[in-house]
Amino acid sequence: MRSLLLILPGVGWLTTFMIVPCLIIFAYSIFKRGVYGGIVYTFTLDNFARAADSLYLGIFLTSGRIALTATVVALLVAYPAAYAISLAPREKQTRFLFLIMLPFWSNYLIRTYAWIVLLNREGLINNGLEGLGLISEPLPILYNEFAIIVGLVYNYLPFVILAIYSSLQRLNPEIREASEDLGAPAWKTFLRVTLPLTLPGVAAGAVFVFVLSIGNFITPDLLGGGRLLMVGNLIYDQFLTARDWPFGATLSMFLIMLMMGLLFAQAYAVNSTQRRSEGNG
Amino acid sequence: MSSTKNIAAALSIGAAVALSGSTAFAADKLVISNWDAYMPADMLEQFEAATGIEAELALHGTNEEIMGKVVAGGGRGYDVVFVTSPFAEALNELGLVAQMDHSMIPNMSNLYAEAGNLAHDPGNQFSVPYAWGTTGLCYRSDLVSEAPDSWNDLLSPSEDMAGKITMLSTDRWLLGAAFLAQGYSMNETDPAKIATARDMLISAKSTLLSYDDTTFYAKLVSGEAIMVHAWDGWCNYGIGDNADIVYVIPDEGSDLWVDTMVITSASENAEAAHAFINFVLGAENGQWVAENILYKTPNQTAMENLDPALVEQFPNLGISPADMLNMEQLRDVGETQQLYTQTVSEILAAQ
Amino acid sequence: MASPNTAHRILRGHLWLVYGFLYIPILVLMVMSLNEGGMPTAWTGFSLKWYGVLAESPEILSATVNTLIVASISTVIATVLGTMLALGVERRRRSSGLDALLFAPMIIPDIVLAIALLSFFTLLEVTLGLHSIILAHVVFNIAFVCAVVRTRLRNFDQSIVEASQDLGAGDFTTFRRITLPIIFPGVLAGALLAFTLSLDEFIIAFFTAGAGSSSTTLPMRIYSMIRFGVTPEINAMATIVMFVSFTLVFASQRINKGTITGQ
Numbered sequence: 001m002r003s004l005l006l007i008l009p010g011v012g013w014l015t016t017f018m019i020v021p022c023l024i025i026f027a028y029s030i031f032k033r034g035v036y037g038g039i040v041y042t043f044t045l046d047n048f049a050r051a052a053d054s055l056y057l058g059i060f061l062t063s064g065r066i067a068l069t070a071t072v073v074a075l076l077v078a079y080p081a082a083y084a085i086s087l088a089p090r091e092k093q094t095r096f097l098f099l100i101m102l103p104f105w106s107n108y109l110i111r112t113y114a115w116i117v118l119l120n121r122e123g124l125i126n127n128g129l130e131g132l133g134l135i136s137e138p139l140p141i142l143y144n145e146f147a148i149i150v151g152l153v154y155n156y157l158p159f160v161i162l163a164i165y166s167s168l169q170r171l172n173p174e175i176r177e178a179s180e181d182l183g184a185p186a187w188k189t190f191l192r193v194t195l196p197l198t199l200p201g202v203a204a205g206a207v208f209v210f211v212l213s214i215g216n217f218i219t220p221d222l223l224g225g226g227r228l229l230m231v232g233n234l235i236y237d238q239f240l241t242a243r244d245w246p247f248g249a250t251l252s253m254f255l256i257m258l259m260m261g262l263l264f265a266q267a268y269a270v271n272s273t274q275r276r277s278e279g280n281g
Numbered sequence: 282m283s284s285t286k287n288i289a290a291a292l293s294i295g296a297a298v299a300l301s302g303s304t305a306f307a308a309d310k311l312v313i314s315n316w317d318a319y320m321p322a323d324m325l326e327q328f329e330a331a332t333g334i335e336a337e338l339a340l341h342g343t344n345e346e347i348m349g350k351v352v353a354g355g356g357r358g359y360d361v362v363f364v365t366s367p368f369a370e371a372l373n374e375l376g377l378v379a380q381m382d383h384s385m386i387p388n389m390s391n392l393y394a395e396a397g398n399l400a401h402d403p404g405n406q407f408s409v410p411y412a413w414g415t416t417g418l419c420y421r422s423d424l425v426s427e428a429p430d431s432w433n434d435l436l437s438p439s440e441d442m443a444g445k446i447t448m449l450s451t452d453r454w455l456l457g458a459a460f461l462a463q464g465y466s467m468n469e470t471d472p473a474k475i476a477t478a479r480d481m482l483i484s485a486k487s488t489l490l491s492y493d494d495t496t497f498y499a500k501l502v503s504g505e506a507i508m509v510h511a512w513d514g515w516c517n518y519g520i521g522d523n524a525d526i527v528y529v530i531p532d533e534g535s536d537l538w539v540d541t542m543v544i545t546s547a548s549e550n551a552e553a554a555h556a557f558i559n560f561v562l563g564a565e566n567g568q569w570v571a572e573n574i575l576y577k578t579p580n581q582t583a584m585e586n587l588d589p590a591l592v593e594q595f596p597n598l599g600i601s602p603a604d605m606l607n608m609e610q611l612r613d614v615g616e617t618q619q620l621y622t623q624t625v626s627e628i629l630a631a632q
Numbered sequence: 633m634a635s636p637n638t639a640h641r642i643l644r645g646h647l648w649l650v651y652g653f654l655y656i657p658i659l660v661l662m663v664m665s666l667n668e669g670g671m672p673t674a675w676t677g678f679s680l681k682w683y684g685v686l687a688e689s690p691e692i693l694s695a696t697v698n699t700l701i702v703a704s705i706s707t708v709i710a711t712v713l714g715t716m717l718a719l720g721v722e723r724r725r726r727s728s729g730l731d732a733l734l735f736a737p738m739i740i741p742d743i744v745l746a747i748a749l750l751s752f753f754t755l756l757e758v759t760l761g762l763h764s765i766i767l768a769h770v771v772f773n774i775a776f777v778c779a780v781v782r783t784r785l786r787n788f789d790q791s792i793v794e795a796s797q798d799l800g801a802g803d804f805t806t807f808r809r810i811t812l813p814i815i816f817p818g819v820l821a822g823a824l825l826a827f828t829l830s831l832d833e834f835i836i837a838f839f840t841a842g843a844g845s846s847s848t849t850l851p852m853r854i855y856s857m858i859r860f861g862v863t864p865e866i867n868a869m870a871t872i873v874m875f876v877s878f879t880l881v882f883a884s885q886r887i888n889k890g891t892i893t894g895q
Contacts (some may be wrong), residue, residue, distance in 0.1 A: 002803070007722030007730070010713040010774055014733055017653040018771045021748035022753075035615045037352060055623070058346040059630050076648060079805060087640060093817075097824065098653065098881050103658045104828045104879055114657035116496075120673070121505050123659070136674035143491040154703075155694060156651070158828070159776075162821040167783040174686065186639060199782040207779070211738045218622055225491025226450045229629040233739045235837075240345035241782065242622035243352070243371070243801070245747070250885035252744045253852050259739040260732055274786075312843045317856040338691075339843045340856030353750040358760065358843030383867070495858050499671040522676070523670065574860065616792055 018153045029250040038244030047250035054105045056234070056251065063230040066145060067213035070152035074160045075202060076152070082164035082201075097165065100158045112151060112222045118209070119147055119223070143225030151219040156212050160205030167201025168194075197276035205265060214259070231255055311553045314347055315363040319540075320561070321569045328560050334553045336338075344368045351377055356545035360554040366401040366539040367453070369408040370613040376409050377542040385555035388562035391539070393604040396579035399539055400610045404536035408541035409558050412576040415535040415600065415608060416454055419516035420489045420508040421501055423525040432462035433529045435510055436485040443488040447500060448510040450492035452625045453611055455482065457536055458510060467536045467609045470617040495629045501526055510540065513597040517575035520595055528597045536606040539579075571598060577605075658874070665867035682864040690847060692853060692869055699850040702762055702837070703830040706769035711823040713770070713778025716820075717813070721778070722785040737775035745771065746839035753840065760842035765849065767828045768840040776829060777822035783851045784818030 031038040068094050085096045103111070118124050119142040126138040141147060180188040195202075217232035235255065238248030313325075325336045340361065341347035348368050351359065357376050359382055364372070372378045386409070389397075398615070402408045418429050426441050435458060438446055449455055457467050459478035459607050469475060490506050498519035500506035509516075516528040542561065544554045562564070567583025570576055574596055578584065579602065592599045614621065665683070668677030675839040686692060721730060737745075749768050753760060812819075834851040841847040854866055 003720040006716045006723075010717035010720075010778070011733065013713060013770060013774060015765055017752075018737055018740070018745065018750065019733075021752035022744060024751060025744055025748040033616075033619065034375075036371040036613060037618075038375055039346075054693050055627055055630065057683045057804040059626070059679075063629070078643050079651075080646045081650040084643040087643065094820070095882070096647075097821065099653065101824050101828050102874055102877060104830055105873055106658065106661060107851060108832050108834075109375065109851075109854050109858070109865065109868055110661055110672070110870060111657055113496075113862065114660040114664065116673045117660050120503070122503050154653070159656070161650075162825050163780055163783060166818040166821040167786070169840065173774070200786045204779045204783045207735075207738065211661065213638055215739070215741050219493075221450075225447075225489075225493065226629060227486065227489070227491060228296055230743065232624060233629075236743050237622055239743050239747060240343075240349045241625075242619055244347065244622070247619070248744070252741055255741065256736070256739055260735060263735050263739070264728065264731070267743075269486055287794040314843065316859045317853065337844045337846075339845065340848060340853060341838075342858050346835075346838060347748060352748050354754045354760075355841065357754065434686065495672075496673055499674045502671065503674045522671075534837035585656065 010260075022262055025249050026244070026253055027249075028246045029253060031246050033103065033242075033244045037245075039245060045194040045249045050247060051250050051254055056254075059229050059234050060231060060255070062228065063214055063232075066148055066228070066230065067152070067210050070149050070156070070213045071206050071209040073149065074153045074157050078157055078160035078205060079164055079202065081106055082161045085161070085165055086168040097162065099106075101160050104155070104158055109153065109220060111155070113155070115147070115223060118140065119150070126159055142223065143227060145224070145228060147225075148219055151223040152209070152213045152216065156209040157207040159212070163205035163208060164198060164201040167198045167204075189276070191254055191278070196274055198272055199270050205264060207266070210262075211259065214255075247255060289344070290423060305612050309446060309550070311360045311550050311557060312339055312340050312358055313337070313361045313557065314339040314359050316341065319363065319570075319574065321566065321573070324561075324566065328557060330551075331560060332556050334556060336553075336557060341424060342599045344539055348372070351545065356547040357545075360548040360550050361557055362543055362545060363411060363540060364543065365611070366399065366408065366541050369541045369543050369581055370401045373402070373407045373541060374613070377546055377615075378549060379546045379548060379554075381405055381409060381544070381558075382551075382555060385552065386559045386562065388559045389565065390580050391562050391564055391582045393581045393584075394600045395606045398606065401539070401612055403540075408543050409562070410579045411540045411542055411561065412570055412574070413537060413605060414486065414513045414577050415530055415537065415597070415605065416457065416463075416510070416512050416537050417448070417510035417516075417528060417530040418499060419498070419519060419528050421504070421523070421525055422527045424507040428529070430529060430532050432458055432533050434483055434531070435508065438460055438488050438508070442508055444490055445505070445507045446489055447493040447497045447507065448485070448489060448490050449494055449497075449512075449606070450625075450629070451494055452613045452621050453493070454536070454627075455512070455625060455628070456621060459485075461531070461533045461535070464533065465610050468612045468614050470614060471619060475617075479627055482628045486628070486631060498522075498526075512603060513600070514574060514576035515595065517595045519584045521575070524594075527546050530600075535608050537605050539610065540576075545573045634848065652836075661867050662871045665863050665864050665871050667867075670861050672864075682868045684874075685863070686865040686868045689865060691848070692850070692865065693851045695848050695853040696873070698762060698846075698848060699705060699831060700862065702765050703827050706766045706773055706830050707823055707827040709766070710770045710773030710777050710826045711819060714774045714822060714826075714862060715815070715819050717774065717778045718781035718785055718815075722782060722788065723790075734775055734778055734824050737772040742833075742835045745892045746836045749836070750839040759845070760840065762841070762847045764842070765837045765838045765847065768836050769833060772833075772836075773826035773830060776825050777819075778824060780822035781815055781818040784815050841871060 028039055030043055032042050034040045034043050085093055088096055121138040129135045179193050215232045217236045219232055220228050220230045235248055235251055238244050238251060297525065311334055313336055315338065331332045344365050347364060351372065352364065352375065396410050397405055416433060420429060422428065423498055426439065435446065448458065456478055460467055460469050463477060463564060465474050484629065497509040497511055498515055501509055501519045502522045513528055517527065519526040542558050542564060544551060549553050562580060564580060564586065566577040567580025567625035568586055570578045571583060571587055572591065577598055577600065666678055667675055668679035692831050753764055758764060792810055793806055794808050832851060837849050838852050843854065854862060
């Protein structure tokens with residue numbers, strides 16, 4: 001009963017301002033685009049047939065690969081950083097967290113331009129390395145997949161750090177100490193005790209980077225030089241460039257179903273890993 | 282307890298601020314949506330001083346965005362919108378823009394005769410041109426071994442240029458480069474020809490530095506790129522920083538693009554909206570566009586007042602309206618737009 | 633085997649490297665605010681003129697204020713609703729319907745939510761303004777806050793809450809004295825995340841905003857500059873925002889220091 005009262009306002013908000021409006025849009029997937037855009041209310045399944053084209057599957061796969069790479073890199077960088085913050089004295093932790101977020105209170109577009117300044121052929125990194133005599137030819141580090149991944153990791157790293165910090169902070173230092181007192185080496189304590197307990201944070205952080213990367217359309221355009229098309233660009237283009245809302249809605253539904261599937265699979269995996277480690281403990 | 286009080290206080294202040302924001306909007310001001318910096322900063326003040334009509338500026342980044350918003354929102358809230366001609370054409374077909382009443386726009390007489398003869402809207406029934414120009418190649422004359430003069434120089438460049446070229450990625454112009462190279466129409470609807478263009482553009486991808494719609498002139502100035510696919514006005518921003526930068530229309534020709542003003546059919550201030558358009562067509566405002574944005578305007582009085590030195594520095598300002606009208610204008614391509622978007626996806630996704 | 637101290641030192645070193653990664657582009661951005669020419673990516677000479685331009689651009693300042701209003705209010709609402717949701721969901725038996733509802737705002741493409749909300753508001757003839765952007769931003773912020781707080785509630789020992797209630801404490805007292813202190817780092821992290829997302833969001837804000845400058849946010853302004861060049865006054869604004877936030881937070885921490893360490 002009490003839990004119902006707790007979830008009702010949030011569920012109500014999401015239903016009113018997300019479910020209902022989006023259902024209207026998704027309903028367009030069974031209609032046709034008008035000659036000049038807009039919707040013609042004639043029933044058709046054409047949009048679903050078009051979405052089955054291998055072109056779109058390929059774009060989904062490429063985006064998935066890039067987003068997954070960004071996620072793995074972000075997790076590897078973020079975990080030790082979040083861990084270091086959680087070891088700091090309590091009153092300093094808020095300050096550390098704030099310093100992680102502060103750069104992101106500027107603007108996405110100008111941060112991306114800053115990366116172009118750093119990465120381009122005549123940019124700071126290439127000129128610096130050439131000045132040091134480490135390279136003789138500029139490295140191709142802009143307008144490709146590498147640059148997209150740098151941009152995605154950069155912009156979403158703070159979110160992973162926050163998510164992991166949030167779960168690390170809960171750890172009772174005594175559990176760790178108890179394990180160490182029992183003679184377990186530090187790495188074993190980490191693998192057996194700390195990591196499983198922080199798995200929900202790692203999972204949440206991974207979801208943040210993955211879903212935000214998949215939907216991003218500015219980084220592929222600017223840092224990728226438009227040479228790679230990601231799902232975010234694809235859907236954006238259907239709605240705004242093609243003005244084909246029915247097809248945009250269809251592709252979005254595919255994306256949402258696919259991502260839901262992945263998220264549920266991931267949540268299931270995290271739960272069972274956690275249960276197993278609890279069973280062992 | 283104090284924290285709940287704080288939250289409640291913050292919420293009520295917030296709600297008050299948000300509501301006051303919306304009442305300010307509800308006031309009966311004329312709302313104009315334009316790209317930032319595409320008209321004089323004090324234009325609305327001048328307009329109010331001249332006519333007593335209060336106006337405010339909304340902003341959009343791309344044609345596609347404002348088009349999406351006008352379609353989804355029925356254009357509510359906007360009175361005058363600046364869009365490129367194919368978008369004006371589609372908005373008209375969708376019934377979202379109002380017909381122009383020429384009797385309320387006496388300054389139409391400032392426009393070149395050619396401006397009343399545009400393919401997308403002969404007689405300016407629903408749109409009034411604001412600026413126009415061509416699309417071509419913009420290059421560093423000091424860094425290229427041979428001056429480009431063909432669209433094929435962009436699509437299959439000489440070896441020294443490879444990797445130092447950018448192309449526009451907006452669908453119509455990206456496809457347009459290949460259409461023009463092949464002698465096709467800028468508004469090609471034949472799927473076989475579109476497929477040919479697609480294959481050419483996919484093979485051109487390997488010699489590109491990047492696709493770029495926004496910062497290509499900066500790349501030319503820094504030397505990161507030595508030739509870019511560009512709108513003439515934008516090439517001028519590069520020329521302003523480096524006099525070795527040159528704009529050329531390839532031998533096969535160019536498209537004619539036209540940025541226009543339209544009045545939404547949802548506008549409740551149609552009379553004031555006409556007054557605004559009339560004000561914009563005044564010679565001084567036209568001259569401001571040419572002098573500050575370095576775009577050509579269809580405003581004959583303004584263009585004739587231009588300092589010849591400016592035209593000498595930025596030669597493409599001197600392209601005559603008659604020459605421009607010889608180029609094929611971009612039109613809305615109706616159902617073919619779906620194929621265009623799919624084709625561009627195929628090009629960008631190709632590895 | 634490395635001693636815990638060495639391990640801690642390595643971790644600390646890693647953290648500083650991460651800060652370096654996060655701040656190097658910001659340094660570039662600050663330097664570009666002193667760039668004389670207007671190009672976003674090419675240095676042409678030192679100048680303070682963009683700070684002068686900024687001081688004379690009331691529209692940029694008002695857009696910044698609008699952005700802060702939208703981000704603050706949507707963060708407060710989303711933090712309250714998202715935390716409540718997290719508490720409620722973790723108490724219930726797993727329900728995939730509810731989980732899907734909470735995943736959805738994160739995975740629905742922004743452009744879909746943007747067009748859907750504008751069509752919806754238009755249908756209901758809702759007047760648009762800053763408030764409609766706030767309504768929209770709360771949607772995705774709820775999901776992010778809830779996800780972060782939930783990570784903290786896993787393995788949360790419900791028996792403490794029951795014990796407190798057995799001792800006669802009311803729901804609210806129990807929440808304030810027991811639950812909130814335990815979940816607070818998660819709530820804080822969630823709120824920071826929501827605030828940051830909302831501050832930078834463009835496409836949903838553009839579609840749900842009223843027409844006119846009174847509901848133009850800073851990202852909307854910046855994206856509208858993309859055609860004729862994003863000039864360095866935007867970098868100047870970002871520099872100022874960062875310095876001000878930095879000073880505010882560190883000043884307030886200094887003042888609060890006594891109370892925090894006193895805990």
